[in-house]
Amino acid sequence: MKVAIIYFSPCGSTRKVANLISDEFSKHNWEIQMLDMTKDKNIFPNGNVDKFLEGIETHDLLLVGGPIYIDQLHYNVLNLIKKLPQADGIKYSKDAAVFTTFGKITSGVGSSQAAIALKLTGRNNWAALEVDSEHCIARNTPYHISTGLPGEEVITLVAELVSYLVKVVSSESRPIDDVESKLVGRFDDFPHLTDEQVVTKSSFPKIKFNYDLCKKCLLCVKKCPVNYLVVKDGYPTVSPIDSCVHCTNCLYYCPTGAVIMDMNYQETFYRKKLKEQKLEPDGPSISKLILAD
Ligand SMILES: Cc1cc2nc3c(=O)[nH]c(=O)nc-3n(C[C@H](O)[C@H](O)[C@H](O)COP(=O)(O)O)c2cc1C
Ligand code: SF4
Ligand code: SF4
Incomplete structure (x- = not known):
């Protein structure tokens, strides 16, 4: 079995979580392809994701991770999801999950945005991990937020996430509903969504x-x-x-x-x-x- 993990991590917290997830999949003897968008010469500064996306190998599960900026999944990640090749269930699995990191203020609507965008590419999002992390802007002010996070506290959640996904993907059947309805429901009263x-x-x-x-x-x-x-x-x-x-x-x-x-x-x-x-x-x-x- 193989998992492809795509992530964008300007300040390193999302990368920490991606690496923890990868370590956990190796314990289950899965193959892992890590695809780091950060600093990618094709994507930045020109915004061309095609070459990057051509690099995605055949996989049984796709995970996408990114930071929350202004209540939302980072636009660079969301734009990449929208351009993913349609899932065909052969080269590109229909099974997916998302992980986000946020600086304590709010994980916002990032997971639900990802789930909706993944669905439009033919993928089902089975899980969302939202990780409280150091607020990267607050590193530069006397008022630090979530210093030292993500730390060991997230290991249990990552283990739970990975064993759940391994179980889902290894099974003949799938859960009746993907996680989207739970995620979207949480934000019925979410204040107005800014761009x-x-x-x-x-x-x-x-x-x-x-x-x-x-x-x-x-x-x-x-x-x-x-x-x-x-x-x-x-x-x-x-x-x-x-x-x-x-x-x-x-x-x-x-x-x-x-x-x-x-x-x-x-x-x-x-x-x-x-x-x-x-x-x-x-x-x-x-x-x-x-x-x-
Ligand atoms: C421009 C900007 C906006 C941010 N907006 C939020 C936010 O709305 N809520 C929040 O909790 N954290 C916010 N953060 C903090 C990041 O989500 C957090 O530091 C995240 O872990 C960064 O991921 P990275 O280390 O992988 O880059 C923001 C950070 C930046 C730079
Ligand atoms: S804040 Fe500085 S390091 Fe971050 S993207 Fe802008 S120029 Fe680059
Ligand atoms: S001194 Fe500061 S501004 Fe100048 S190159 Fe080094 S990091 Fe950049």
């Missing part, structure tokens, strides 16, 4: 450099998950296509403070959101596993 791409592009600050402080170490370029930062005359600069996802890696890793981004607005925003939900920034993990049945 994540519009919000991030219009409200998030643009990256700027203070070249007087820059030591030309190019760590920012290396850590940019979408190849938006490039090198010109030895210095980092932005590429003409705006593929920035506002992950704040460049800000976080720059050793000299040469990357400039104003974090005040974000910090006030998520302080307010956590308070509304009576959540502590470094409180216990609120990860969840939802199974079809």
